[in-house]
Amino acid sequence: APSVPKNLSVVAEGNNTMRISWDSVSGQQDDCQLWLRDPRNGTLPWRHSLVRGQVQHLLQGLIPGRNYSVSLSCVAGPYWSSTKPLAVTMEPNPVKDVQCLPESRSLYLNWTSSPGDVEAYEVVTERLSEGLPTSKIVTSIPTSEVSLEGLRPNSSYQIVVSTVGMNTMRSQAVTLLCNTTVEALPPPLRADIFQVEASSTVIISSDLFSEENGQIEYYGVVATTNDSLLRPTQEIMSSTWYDHYYGTEDSYLAVLIPNPFHLSPRSSPETWRVPVGTEECGRSRATCNGKLKANEQYRFSIAAFTKYDPVAPAVTFTMFSAAGSGTDATPLSMPVIAGIVVGFLLTLAAIFALIYWKQLRAKRTKKSSLPQEMVTYSLRNIHRPIPIQNFKQYYEMKTASANHAFFQEFEELKEVGKEQLKVEAELPANVSKNRYPHVLPYDHSRVKLSQLGEDPHSDYINANFMPGYTSQQEFIATQGPLKKTIEDFWRLVWEQNVCNIIMLTVCMENGRVLCDHYWPSESAPISYGQVRVHLLMQSSSEEWTMREFKLWHEGLQAERLVSHLHYTAWPDHGIPESTTSILTFRELVREHIQNTKDAGPTLVHCSAGVGRTGTFIALDRLLQQMKQEKVVDTFGVVYSLRMNRYLMIQTL
Structure with a gap:
């Protein structure tokens, strides 16, 4: 041998x-x-x-x-x-592009796997205290994503991700640091005890709340005339003084101030006096410390925020104080509101007035008189459309008395559609796919994605079909994508044959992420699941940016062109500075829609997909209605939108 x-x-x-x-x-x-x-x-x-x-x-x-x-x-x-x-x-390849999406008590991780055999992924999670590890969790999972639950709020975690090969050997580890977000504060430490002076001045104590879940950023005062409420609910954050004084809300956020106890450590006060009802209102309607109603018994609650967000605040409330003496009965003195445009209906009214006055000047038509009897506004007797020739008088009447009539009209729409089911959005498997926990799509009008494999929840995305002027599904209203829903977003675009995406928000504003960046910034294409997106062209002006994308579907081996029209001059919970600007942008959008008549719905999104998104869709519908029917039915349009998506046109 x-x-x-x-x-x-x-x-x-x-x-x-x-x-x-x-x-x-x-x-x-x-x-x-x-x-x-x-x-x-x-x-x-x-x-x-x-x-x-x-x-x-x-x-x-x-x-x-x-x-x-x-x-x-x-x-x-x-x-x-x-x-x-x-x-x-053979050692397995390490993972790439690890991304972390933090919540208060969880971290969602995803990554890209490299070529090679993979038996599992190992994720080691260590909480850090003063830079040192204090606890370790080892998780073995078969997929390239994981949600780490049961973590502490406002804490730093060291995450180590490794690939485990078929031979049980581990790859080189990829390490990153990720912080959980702050959470609502624990209950006050002093058994809800605080002082209210006879002049409706609330005394906030510096040690009323614990800061173990993070520093308190803001304090607020909630006022109520409801003598049966023990403690405010988070929904009260969406109620304003205008809703209370001119509407039917009995509770509202009256005051919101930065934490006064962290101004200077050397001279930090122990208490802070907050008068309620001072008639101080800024340009924003988010909070207005307006005059209290005469002959009403008000009670107050103190709110503490580790994070202030009008839609999803991290907040804890004290119990309401005992009822005090009623306020003096004095004549109403409305605060001066800067500008006549204070919200959606006023924004539309200003736009319609501008258009009408231009048409009036061009045609030199005679002024018509205001009808002697105006419509009685109620949901049972839906408001009649206003003829264009009467709109100037209608607008002047509505804006009289500090816009009181507009506030009353908007109040009637607050409950429209809210009784409709949102079961799919509230399922545990879908909750993390919603940017804001209280802005959820109705079941009857939600856009369904195709199901992936055996996952019954893979058809969910926070989006609704919305009626336009010519079709009941002319638009899709959706939230700004989250990191974990970007692939679903592009799947939606492909499956619904969307050729025009209208974006009405910036990605970040005042340090808050309003929408995750979901398109390639460079000419190199990026794949989002089965859809590869290639930026062909980008053209920017002062108030908007136009982009053209080429989409390629890996599975279907097909391509499409998609326009991306991005309006950047519309702040969150605000209005554009110029009606001319948004009108011009809307004309640009309408031109793109007309050039793609055989396409699917036009997709519109902002951050939550209800405020600016609803306003823009309503604006487009009303302008077409004015052109075709010579009438303006603002109430009817808003009613229709709210029946198809929760909170459309969020505030006045």
């Missing part, structure tokens, strides 16, 4: 290369061969003939994360001999 090579050894170099070496073979041999066996490959093993005197060989192009066996054999005449197979383990 021929001599067998001795001292066979294998050293892995990287994760796809191995160097095999052995001692020189003595004696008579006709041929020696190197054998490589792949236990996962059913074909014949790979073999390589060696030259006489060869003592090493470099094997490349192996699969990371896989087990191999190596042996040497020699032949002399009819005789054959071989070394024992030597097992070789």
